[in-house]
Amino acid sequence: LTRFQPKHPKRVDLGTAETSFEQRSAMQHAMSQQSRQKRSADDMAGHIIQTVPILLMLTFVTTLALTMYASIRLNGGPPCDNGFPCDISIYAALPKHDLEETIFRVGFSIVIIQCLVLACGRVALTGSYTPVPFYVLTIINLMVMAFVPFYTSGAHHACAGLSFVFLGIGEVIDACEDSSAPSRLRYTRYSIIALTSASWWVFGVNEMLSLAHLPILEYIAAVVGFSYFLTWSYQHHSIQKDVPKHLRPQLRVTQRSGEHMADTVVKFVPISLMFTFVATLALTMYTSIRLNGG
Secondary structure (H helix, E strand, O other): OHHHOOOOOOOOOHHHHHHHHHHHHHHHHHHHHHHHHHHHHHHHHHHHHHHHHHHHHHHHHHHHHHHHHHHHHHHOOOOOOOOOOOOHHHHOOOOOOOHHHHHHHHHHHHHHHHHHHHHHHHHHHHOOOOOHHHHHHHHHHHHHHHHOOOOOOOHHHHHHHHHHHHHHHHHHHHHHHOOOOOHHHHHHHHHHHHHHHHHHHHHHHHHHOOOOOOHHHHHHHHHHHHHOOHHHHHHHHHHHHHOOHHHHHHOOOOOOOOOHHHHHHHOOHHHHHHHHHHHHHHHHHHHHHHHHOO
């Protein structure tokens, strides 16, 4: 008979139940807050991808234009024997230790900051760190190229060439990994990479072997190489436009992974963008005042 006696119901500890409920509520609140923070970081990364490539191109072209203008004004004409246009390296270094060197160095420092911000935004959206080392090597070589004039060391031309090598490798990896890009956009990216590489190496080989003076190819390679990042802006804008507004916070270009560092850096982007804009404007004003004597 004892086997069939009803078991006593378990007593519920109300204090333990309340504690468990509070813990679940706190955990849900923390997860909700973390989700909102990630969406905020994603939105900021999206703004970076859409705006920074345009700012980067404007800064780069403005830096080249101001450097050329200052060099020509200070030299009383083109600083090279072959006439206009001269190599970018000549405009950036002649006359020695003058205004054009300052413009070139400050301008490229701004470009490098924008490249770092852009790389962080791209990583925050895609979660891919594979091309990052090549972008970092590109930035290092650009910095050496900008701060070491051609008349002081051969490192200037060597770092210029390595910049194009590492930039090309990083862009190839990015284009191959981005499976979400439509085929037309992928072909555009491969065309940009091919045109950049061909222009630079034809120019470089002709200069090294003294076969022909083709500086226009150097300008094409430089401008087209940086225009690759405009495809990121175009792609993100197209995706945002095609997705309903209420689903955009959940949008991902590819599967995200390991993006916490990039998200942290992205939070400081507004300050970086404001700094680069103000610095570019200040550089333009400074050049005008110096060259016009007031």
